[in-house]
Amino acid sequence: MKAKSSFSLKDQLFNSDKVNYLVTLISQAFPDFAQQSFYQDVIAAFPKLELKERIAHITACLHQHLPDDYQEALTIILQSLPPELDPHKTDDDFGDFIFAPFSLFVALHGCEPEYLNISLGALKEITKRFSAEYAIRYFINTFPDETFVFLLDCASDDNYHVRRWASEGTRSKLPWAQKLSSDYRKPLPILEMLYADKTRYVTRSVANHLNDISKVDPSLVLEMLQEWSKSQRQTEQEMAFITKHALRTLIKQGNQDALQLIGFGVKPDITIKEFSTNTPKVRVGEAFEFSLDIRSNKPQKLLVDYLMHFASNGTKKTQKVFKIKQLELAAGEVVTLKKKHPMRLMTTRRLLLGEHEIVLQINGQAFGSLSFELIEE
Secondary structure, X not given: OOOOOXXXXXXXXXXXXXXXXXXXXXXXXXXXXXXXXXXXXXXXXXXXXXXXXXXXXXXXXXXXXXXXXXXXHXXXXXXXXXXXXXXXXXXXXXXXXXXXXXXHHHHHHHOOHHHHHHHHHHHHHHOOOEOOOOOHHHHHHHOHHHHHHHHHHHOOOOOHHHHXXXXXXXXXXXXXXXXXXXXXXOOHHHHHHHOOOOOHHHHHHHHXXXXXXXXXXXXXXXXXXXXXXXXXXXXXXXXXXXXXHHOHHHHHOOOHHHHHHOOOOOOOOEEEEEEEEOOOEEEOOOEEEXXXXXXXXXXXXXXXXXXXXXXXXXXXXXXXXXXXXXXXXXXXXXXXXXXXXXXXXXXXXXXXXXXXXXXXXXXXXXXXXXEEEEEOO
């Protein structure tokens, strides 16, 4: 069972108004641009296309309606760009998706030896309006040495969007993006420059980058974070953010070294009482409820979460860690925790009827389990 969503991200990001905006910008730079023909060609195919397909479709229409000469077409694209995103912001300024086709155009038609320098420079300008993190990967895979040299220079750029791009575009497991053929350690000099950045938009990318690496080389990530912390090049508060965000996968896995690094590595000296549920059967749309008492036998910090094992169809088992609370308890202190886990239909997760189980985890260690049956509404 899966929920149907009335919200359409593809229609919010790519619609008639957005295409008209793009047409206006291009026509100002290219008076001979066939505005109506381009608009109609783009819009006609939208109903049958998903989000990424719309980006590819607009890119194809650009290729059809712009001059055949790549350098001439690229000049028009660059002259069509709006002003740069606000350089004074520090976060959550991703830009407008309608410019994604510009960077894809560069990747598809400019990833050639004779165009390498102008194409990389163009992506750098485009990324100041909308991140070219997907497009740069064509160049990393085709011209790895030249592109990494270019991106290392971008890591010291005055524009924080360009600095973030140097990290984000080189992530080994960037969502939605093509896989990189280069070694995951190749971008490390870029991260060494960027972890001390003063902009959260950049440091979040660095943390996400490390989280990607942690899935294949946990020890490398732990070592890097320890060295960065010792360097004191970053503020204590921001270093704590980077560390926790970079280790989130390892923390969910109960990795003791990761938990130790964020202050929760000590084996809990606790007594669990009344770990129970009053909802052994849960209808779809309702919530599974449970509670527990934790008695701390000494002063300690506790990271409390639970691992949900979802009902299986017999082929693939799904599980996910959910957070409950961080605690700092005195000796003898007792705390009661109550949790409701909604079992509603979602567009991002399919629910199966049948037995589900949760495993209580404290500082990455298991402390008992509960099960319940999910039944029809």
